[in-house]
Amino acid sequence: MALTAEKEVVKEQTVCGMMDNVMQQFNKAAEQIDLNPNIKKILSITNNEIVVNFPVKMDNGEVEVFRGYRVQHNNALGPYKGGLRYHPTVDIDAARALAMWMTWKTSLAGLPYGGGKGGIQLDPIKYSKAELERITRRFTFALADNIGPEHDIPAPDVNTNSQTMAWIADTYMSTRPPAERSANQHVVTGKPSGSGGLQGRDRATGYGVYLTIKFWTEKKNTSLSGKKFVLQGFGNVGYWAAHFLENDGAILVAVQDAYGSIENQNGIAVESLFNYTHANKGSIVGFPDAKAMQDKAFFATDCDICIPAALGNQITKDNASQIKASVIAEGANGPTNAEGEKVLLDKGIAIIPDILCNSGGVIGSYYEWLQNRNGELWQLDEVMAKLDKKLKESFNKVYEYSERHALDMRTAAYCIAIARIEKAYTERGIFP
Known part of the structure; x- marks a missing residue:
C-alpha cells in the first residue's frame, strides 16, 4: 500500500x-x-469492545479468516474517533490503550469527539492490493452499525491510508438506504481528496x-x-x-x-x-x-x-x-x-x-468531517491556517499549565x- x-x-x-x-x-x-x-x-x-472474525477469499481461491477489533473508550464529548491499523501486534489490549489515548487527545484539542481505536491483526505486506481491498470491505461489513458518521468515525493509522478509507466509505455507504448514502460520506476521515477528503x-x-x-x-x-x-x-x-x-x-x-x-x-x-x-x-x-x-x-x-x-x-x-x-x-x-x-x-x-x-x-480529521457534514470545500491554505491556530492554542495551554503547576x-x-x-x-x- x-x-x-x-x-x-x-x-x-x-x-x-x-x-x-x-x-x-x-x-x-x-x-x-x-x-x-x-x-x-x-x-x-472502555464503553464497548467489538471483536469480529470474518472470512475472505484470497487470490488463490483459498479462504482465510481474519480477526478485527474496534474499541470504543468514551463518548462523553461526542462520537468515538480514532484510527484503524493493520499490523501483527493488533490485539484487544493494544486497542484499549490506543482508544484511551484518543479520548485524551480529542479532549485536549477541544474537539467534539470521544476516543476509539481498532484494526486487523495482519501483516499487509503479505497480501495483494486486491486482497487488502476485500479484507477491508469485509471488515467494514462485519463492523456493521458499530461505526457511523455520528457514532464512531475511523481514520488511517499504521499501515492504512486514504485508499483504505475510500474502501470503507464506499462499503459503508453501499449498505445504507439509497436516500441516505450521500449523507454518510463522513463515516471515515482521511479519504482521498477526490472522494471527500480534506486538502x-x-x-x-x-x-x-x-x-x-x-x-x-x-x-x-x-x-x-x-x-x-x-x-x-x-x-x-x-x-x-x-x-x-x-x-x-x-x-x-x-x-x-x-x-x-x-x-x-x-x-x-x-x-x-x-x-x-x-x-x-x-x-x-x-x-x-x-x-x-x-x-x-x-x-x-x-x-x-x-x-x-x-x-x-x-x-x-x-x-x-x-x-x-x-x-x-x-x-x-x-x-x-x-x-x-x-x-x-x-x-x-x-x-x-x-x-x-x-x-x-x-484535528485535520475534524475539519474533514465538518467539510463533508456541511457540504463545504476548503483550500489547502485555509486548512493549514486552521491547523496552525488550533495547534498553537493547544500547545500554549499545555505549556502554560505545566509551568504554572510545575x-x-x-x-x-x-x-x-x-x-x-x-x-x-x-x-x-x-x-x-
Missing part, C-alpha cells in the same frame, strides 16, 4: 505494557486534579509534530535553524515532519525504520531519501548519502531533537539513558513507556507528549484533557 499513514513501522519491542502506561499516566493526572472518584471509575474502563489531511499529523517542536523552541528563545534531529519512522508522519523541519533550517542526521538505521551527521536530504524509499520498496536501507548504523545505536545519536514516529514502547529504561536530545517529540502513540519517561525527565529532557504532538491528524508536559496535557471530560459528566449527571 503506497505511502501508508504510518509506514514507519519499526520493530516494536512489545505492545505489552501499553495499557499499564496509559493507566499510569491517567492515574497520575487524576490525582493531580483530584478527579471525582465516580468519574474516574467510568474513565478507567492537507495527508500532512496534518507530521505538520503538527513540526509545529509543536517549533513552538517549544520558541518558548526556549531559540530557533530550529541548525538544530539536528533524528527520526524513527519514515512514513507519512515521519516524512512530513522531516519535510517541514528541514524547510525551517533543521538538519536530519539519522533515520530508523523497520528495515534498518542510517546516519549522516552532515545531513540527510529529506526529499532525496523520500524518493529513494519509493524506489526501494519503502526501505531506507542502502541510501547512498548515509552510512548504515546498528539499530541499538540509533537513540544514542548526537542530536538536539528526537522524534519517535513509529509504534509504541520504543523508548524504555534500556535506551532512554543513551538519548542526547534536549526534547522528545512523540510523533507516535505511546512511544515512551513509564520507566523510560522517568529516565528522560530525571535527565532534564523535555517530552512533547503524543496527545499534543501528533494531534494534528485528528508539571511535565504530559501530566499537564492529561490534566487539561481529563478535566474537560469531568466537567461534561458533572454538568450532565450520570444516567439514570
Whole structure:
C-alpha cells in the first residue's frame, strides 16, 4: 500500500505494557486534579469492545479468516474517533490503550469527539492490493452499525491510508438506504481528496509534530535553524515532519525504520531519501548519502531533537539513558513507556507528549468531517491556517499549565484533557 499513514513501522519491542502506561499516566493526572472518584471509575474502563472474525477469499481461491477489533473508550464529548491499523501486534489490549489515548487527545484539542481505536491483526505486506481491498470491505461489513458518521468515525493509522478509507466509505455507504448514502460520506476521515477528503489531511499529523517542536523552541528563545534531529519512522508522519523541519533550517542526521538505521551527521536530504524509499520498496536501507548504523545505536545519536514516529514502547529504561536530545517529540502513540519517561525527565529532557504532538491528524480529521457534514470545500491554505491556530492554542495551554503547576508536559496535557471530560459528566449527571 503506497505511502501508508504510518509506514514507519519499526520493530516494536512489545505492545505489552501499553495499557499499564496509559493507566499510569491517567492515574497520575487524576490525582493531580483530584478527579471525582465516580468519574474516574467510568474513565478507567472502555464503553464497548467489538471483536469480529470474518472470512475472505484470497487470490488463490483459498479462504482465510481474519480477526478485527474496534474499541470504543468514551463518548462523553461526542462520537468515538480514532484510527484503524493493520499490523501483527493488533490485539484487544493494544486497542484499549490506543482508544484511551484518543479520548485524551480529542479532549485536549477541544474537539467534539470521544476516543476509539481498532484494526486487523495482519501483516499487509503479505497480501495483494486486491486482497487488502476485500479484507477491508469485509471488515467494514462485519463492523456493521458499530461505526457511523455520528457514532464512531475511523481514520488511517499504521499501515492504512486514504485508499483504505475510500474502501470503507464506499462499503459503508453501499449498505445504507439509497436516500441516505450521500449523507454518510463522513463515516471515515482521511479519504482521498477526490472522494471527500480534506486538502492537507495527508500532512496534518507530521505538520503538527513540526509545529509543536517549533513552538517549544520558541518558548526556549531559540530557533530550529541548525538544530539536528533524528527520526524513527519514515512514513507519512515521519516524512512530513522531516519535510517541514528541514524547510525551517533543521538538519536530519539519522533515520530508523523497520528495515534498518542510517546516519549522516552532515545531513540527510529529506526529499532525496523520500524518493529513494519509493524506489526501494519503502526501505531506507542502502541510501547512498548515509552510512548504515546498528539499530541499538540509533537513540544514542548526537542530536538536539528526537522524534519517535513509529509504534509504541520504543523508548524504555534500556535506551532512554543513551538519548542526547534536549526534547522528545512523540510523533507516535505511546512511544515512551513509564520507566523510560522517568529516565528522560530525571535527565532534564523535555517530552512533547503524543496527545499534543501528533494531534494534528485528528484535528485535520475534524475539519474533514465538518467539510463533508456541511457540504463545504476548503483550500489547502485555509486548512493549514486552521491547523496552525488550533495547534498553537493547544500547545500554549499545555505549556502554560505545566509551568504554572510545575508539571511535565504530559501530566499537564492529561490534566487539561481529563478535566474537560469531568466537567461534561458533572454538568450532565450520570444516567439514570
